[in-house]
Amino acid sequence: MTKATAKSNPKSRPYHHGDLRRSLLDTARSMLQEDTGWQFTLREVARRAGVSHAAPYKHFADRGALLAEIAAAGFQTMEAAMRVAAERNAKSCEATLQAIARAVMDFGLANSGLYRLMYSAEVDKKAYPALEQAALSSFGVLLAALEQGQRAGVLRAGPVRGQAAACWALVHGLTTLQIDGQLTHDKVGSKPVTVALDYLMDGLKA
């Protein structure tokens, strides 16, 4: 592909960008990073990518499709983080779950814009099966950890998905609260996260 060579010479701005699709995704991601205030215009993405405002439509059906793809990718990298956290803390079930929770929250805090997008009504999972599946897949990491905990007899026997929903809801809630700055140190103590999780963990134990 000579496209690569074209990209190697950014000065002459070849008519064909080379890899606009990737470039648009990257640009959009970086915009999500800086942009806490929720605004996201496709035209601005195009502008920053140095391309006409209609160009993105050659690669994405519409604005929603771009967002959906970014959100899906977000779920995937979050899932990856969850997995390594789980594997590195496999000694006890509690440790694993705590590690997963921390991984999610760290991810959310580090990429607050992206995290918001992932759970925003802006992008509807029904319309993008790939997105929905990415979300479900990340949920699976939690499920697996809980199942193992039950098998080991550390956790109460019971509907795993119910326990998972509780954990997920708690972690997600804490993350958004923290993103919105409502879990400030003076309001809620020093280690609200660990503490809150401990409460739930105690309730889940056998």
Place this chain on the structure above:
Amino acid sequence: MTKATAKSNPKSRPYHHGDLRRSLLDTARSMLQEDTGWQFTLREVARRAGVSHAAPYKHFADRGALLAEIAAAGFQTMEAAMRVAAERNAKSCEATLQAIARAVMDFGLANSGLYRLMYSAEVDKKAYPALEQAALSSFGVLLAALEQGQRAGVLRAGPVRGQAAACWALVHGLTTLQIDGQLTHDKVGSKPVTVALDYLMDGLKA
């Protein structure tokens, strides 16, 4: 006020609406009700209120101000629901907390659009102190219940705000999950909510 008489005769559409401010709020609220897909245009509100698209600006600084006011009102009615739930189930601390949780979730499910708005990044609490205070005030109901539980010795002694954060996060998380239809019966069991709360309650108990 003869304005009232003017409003009583809607046919002749008097040049001055009578009570446009209230009317706009009502219209907007009802739009939030039907509208699950997140779109909310000020012009549409004006249209439905039977008024020109610039009229709202005589009563609200901008779109955000309207939304903020609606969100604040939402927090107030939610708080009211929480309060009556708490008072009607004051026998035991567990019952009170469960009732509060149910009240929040019922409110969220019954007014999903409004609930979304209340926690949306669309309306930033920093910019509207009244909104922020309304949110904090509703949080206070939960705090009070937990404090009472601690005093009664039913709950662990400890930082109340931390426990509150845990409860809040859990309930909020469950509510949004349920609104998004991700807590379906087959996925998560029959009474995911009560169950999940029970887990946390067990962990909070002394």
Place this chain on the structure above:
DNA sequence: CTCCATATGTTTACAGTGGTAACTTCGAGG
């Protein structure tokens, strides 16, 4: 090697949005 089909980009256009400004109308208080 030539040439053309096609993927990718650009320009132009349109409807709809939030927001401002200048004009009109109404009703209340001197």
Place this chain on the structure above:
DNA sequence: CCTCGAAGTTACCACTGTAAACATATGGAG
């Protein structure tokens, strides 16, 4: 009664998402 300000209106601006028509570069067929 008359005026003055509040609450409407229309006209306008910059911007958005999206579509259609046009332009260009590139790879593969002849």
